[in-house]
Amino acid sequence: MNVPVFDGHNDLLLKLWRAKPEDRDRIWLEGDGQGHLDLPRMIKGGFAGGFFAIYIPSPSDGLDHDALMDTPPYDFALPEMIGVDAAQPVAMAMAGILMRMERVAAGRFKIVRSVAEIRECMAQGVIAAIMHIEGAEAIGSDLDALYAFHAMGLRSVGPVWSRPTLFGHGVPFRYPGTPDTGDGLTETGKAFVKACNELKIMVDLSHLNEKGFDDVAAISDAPLVATHSNAHALCASTRNLTDRQLAVIRETGGMVGLNYATVFLREDGRRSEDMTWEPMLRHLDHLIEKVGEDGVGLGSDFDGAQVPAPLGDVTGLPAFQQAMAEHQYGEDLIRKLSHGNWLRVLERTWGA
Numbered sequence: 001m002n003v004p005v006f007d008g009h010n011d012l013l014l015k016l017w018r019a020k021p022e023d024r025d026r027i028w029l030e031g032d033g034q035g036h037l038d039l040p041r042m043i044k045g046g047f048a049g050g051f052f053a054i055y056i057p058s059p060s061d062g063l064d065h066d067a068l069m070d071t072p073p074y075d076f077a078l079p080e081m082i083g084v085d086a087a088q089p090v091a092m093a094m095a096g097i098l099m100r101m102e103r104v105a106a107g108r109f110k111i112v113r114s115v116a117e118i119r120e121c122m123a124q125g126v127i128a129a130i131m132h133i134e135g136a137e138a139i140g141s142d143l144d145a146l147y148a149f150h151a152m153g154l155r156s157v158g159p160v161w162s163r164p165t166l167f168g169h170g171v172p173f174r175y176p177g178t179p180d181t182g183d184g185l186t187e188t189g190k191a192f193v194k195a196c197n198e199l200k201i202m203v204d205l206s207h208l209n210e211k212g213f214d215d216v217a218a219i220s221d222a223p224l225v226a227t228h229s230n231a232h233a234l235c236a237s238t239r240n241l242t243d244r245q246l247a248v249i250r251e252t253g254g255m256v257g258l259n260y261a262t263v264f265l266r267e268d269g270r271r272s273e274d275m276t277w278e279p280m281l282r283h284l285d286h287l288i289e290k291v292g293e294d295g296v297g298l299g300s301d302f303d304g305a306q307v308p309a310p311l312g313d314v315t316g317l318p319a320f321q322q323a324m325a326e327h328q329y330g331e332d333l334i335r336k337l338s339h340g341n342w343l344r345v346l347e348r349t350w351g352a
């Protein structure tokens with residue numbers, strides 16, 4: 001089975017930003033055998049498009065997070081807030097990388113600003129890219145940069161990654177734990193959500209703590225969306241959503257994108273890739289039960305996380321869909337999960 005996949009989150013821009021500038025086009029257009037995404041593997045795996053994250057990495061704290069996350073329990077202190085003066089040049093550089101990816105792909109990759117453009121790309125076999133910001137440090141308290149990024153193509157933004165911002169507070173990487181980890185949105189954060197609604201920029205709830213989640217729910221006039229989060233009932237990570245949060249998302253006609261990161265899938269919270277399809281399918285079952293068949297999609301976290309060994313990289317998507325079919329998901333449901341539900345919620349959010 002190979003149904004086109006529209007994906008809720010990837011960190012390819014971070015991977016390319018970290019590469020030598022002279023190597024970026026080659027890594028994108030030809031691949032280097034590393035990570036999860038490049039143009040040839042996207043085409044092979046049926047990757048129709050998705051949200052490409054602009055993310056400002058934290059300075060190293062000297063800890064081997066990967067090793068610590070494979071031996072729960074763990075609890076990492078949140079990094080310090082990153083100021084707009086430090087964040088904005090990095091965000092601009094990543095936006096530029098995304099634009100260059102479009103230019104050098106010679107008609108095979110397009111930054112999209114409407115669902116009509118996504119549908120057109122899918123019909124023509126062109127990969128559709130949504131510019132997304134994960135953690136809005138590059139936007140100052142005056143919000144002026146939000147309008148500039150919107151003009152560049154920004155159509156989705158998360159107010160926080162895990163560290164705090166001017167807008168609110170994220171969840172620490174903690175297992176076991178709950179998303180109830182601190183204060184809600186700041187007054188600037190509430191103004192930020194209203195501005196996003198005005199501009200029809202989707203507000204991403206992944207990484208936001210529970211009080212911040214509730215503040216967005218009280219303020220926003222758009223469907224609530226968590227682009228790459230899983231079920232807390234099955235994996236007690238702070239990054240996963242409780243059944244109460246899932247019910248709130250359902251009430252708004254919103255959706256959740258299944259995160260492939262092993263630490264958010266495994267019941268034991270470990271990072272190990274040594275697992276079957278079963279945890280992914282269990283989370284899908286639970287999300288569908290709590291949010292509904294129209295409220296669940298895929299949000300891989302490719303190039304930003306360890307994924308299960310059977311998946312491997314983006315070329316494993318057809319095998320994942322086959323596992324869904326063997327799990328008794330019908331073709332209509334697989335199409336909804338693979339891309340249909342993303343297009344539905346974006347039409348409601350963007351208005352086109």
